[in-house]
Amino acid sequence: MTNLTIALDAMGGDYGPPVTIPAALSVLAENPQLHLLVCGDKYQIQPLLSDIPPSLSQRINIVHCSQVVAMGEKPSVALRNKPASSMRVMLNLVKDEKAQACVSAGNTGALLTMAYRVLKMLPGIKRPALxxxxxxxxxxxxxxxxxxxxxxxxxxxxxxxxxxxxxxxxxxxxxxxxxxxxxxxxxxxxxxxxxxxxxxxxxxxxxxxxxxxxxxxxxxxxxxxxxxxxxxxxxxxxxxxxxxxxxxxxxxxxxxxxxxxxxxxxxxxxxxxxxxxxxxxxxQYNGASLLGLRGIVIKSHGNASKDAFQYAIEEAINEIRHQVPQKIGNRIETALTDRS
The missing domain is CATH 3.40.718.10 (Isopropylmalate Dehydrogenase)
Structure with a gap:
């Protein structure tokens, strides 16, 4: 298959880069066709990438973000005041088709609100579902x-x-x-x-x-x-x-x-x-899909371990390969046509 590109919210969750970066590297090592856009504070992320082999370093890029959405932050506040957050930048990369999917362990309410605003719903879908x-x-x-x-x-x-x-x-x-x-x-x-x-x-x-x-x-x-x-x-x-x-x-x-x-x-x-x-x-069942959007968004548990976050990234890979949003759009379109 052609190359896959996934955007990660490296700062999300209870632990941030100490969990998300090792998980990202493990997935990279197992998937030679995968590229990762790691969104977050480069000063926290770079030290965790200092000793990785060239085969991995050339397939992972840091997208520096100056803001972070806190786990207890109100979704409306995060939406208004955090345009440069790792979560928002990650979603923008999917919207701009620079990434085919994104994964975050961050604030669930903020992720739902931002994803709804940034990516929009597929035609005919009323609400997203986790x-x-x-x-x-x-x-x-x-x-x-x-x-x-x-x-x-x-x-x-x-x-x-x-x-x-x-x-x-x-x-x-x-x-x-x-x-x-x-x-x-x-x-x-x-x-x-x-x-x-x-x-x-x-x-x-x-x-x-x-x-x-x-x-x-x-x-x-x-x-x-x-x-x-x-x-x-x-x-x-x-x-x-x-x-x-x-x-x-x-x-x-x-x-x-x-x-x-x-x-x-x-x-x-x-x-x-x-x-x-x-x-x-x-x-091993970490990684809830946010269905109904014009893009693939995977929500990891906030307290996810390295292995758990790795499973969430792998879920994103599976949904890219199976073109889940496109198939949902086709199924909804058929259902609406049959009903009319």
Whole structure:
């Protein structure tokens, strides 16, 4: 494939360059066709690039930025007062087609607001949606959206989320993905009026493989590939999943160190425990896509480790290769034509 160019917000997140730069270098080493535009304070970034080999240094460029969006900063304030921030400059590079995608671990609200203002929405899309994948019991992924970009959604927005989620899921070789609406039960009589209206739209749309209502536990099974909900429900569900995964991982570690017999058992069971850890570790599912924009924007966790931020960059690479915004635009255009 031709060269890939991704812009990074090196200053975003809880840790900034000490995490983002090592992650960037790891991805560069594994992807010879990749170029990175690293946006941030050059005085903090340059020392971290001083000893890298020429094969990497020629594929990474610092774009100096004099401002940083703080993690607790109000989105409206960041939008008005931070035009030279690493986050804003990163988005401008995508807008100006100097980068094909961008990745940030910074302030979520500010990123949503700036991305909406700078990149604009694809024709026909009402609202952007945050989506990420959750591992299920069969070793596959379940995509959940929206994760917090839109607290209140009408039935038309939920319908568009289903279309966008289907397109994103198809990039992972999932043909004709199964789509479900997250609800308080599977029965047709349950749920709010908005959910019922959304279900009607999804049933009528033959381009979507709609299987009906699903419940929270279905996220972890192979019953569904895409789970659609509003941002309030999605954000709570995602945080609960992350909390559960970390609790299980910590419990395994604590039990393994509890006694001599526990340590002996842990040593015997180590291969199985490592496999379980890899499946449940939230780091490998870091990188929420902001769908519906005229460009690829990946939001990393603010407290992402090096490995987690690396996964977020790799998600950007995958979406470039699969032309996700273009395919979403085509799918929405077809849906609007069929409805008219």
């Amino acid at each position: 989506v990420t994948a959750i591992p299920n019991a069969e070793g596959h992924k379940t995509y959940v959206l929206d994760l917090g970009a839109n607290v209140v959604c009408d039935e038309h927005i939920l319908h568009q989320f289903a279309l966008m989620g289907s397109v994103l899921t198809e990039k992972s070789e999932c043909k004709n993905p199964k789509v479900g609406l997250l609800n308080v039960g599977e029965e047709e009589i349950k749920g709010s009026e908005t959910i019922k209206k959304a279900a009607k739209l999804l049933k009528e749309d033959k381009s979507i493989n709609y299987i009906g209502y699903v419940e929270g536990n279905d996220i972890f099974t192979d019953k569904v590939d895409v789970v659609v909900c509003d941002g309030l429900v999605g954000n709570i569900a995602m945080k609960a999943c992350e909390g559960l995964a970390k609790t299980v991982i910590n419990s395994i570690k604590n039990v393994a160190n509890d006694s001599l017999m526990s340590r002996i058992f842990a040593a015997i069971a180590l291969p199985m425990l490592k496999k379980l850890y890899r499946q449940m570790n939230p780091d």
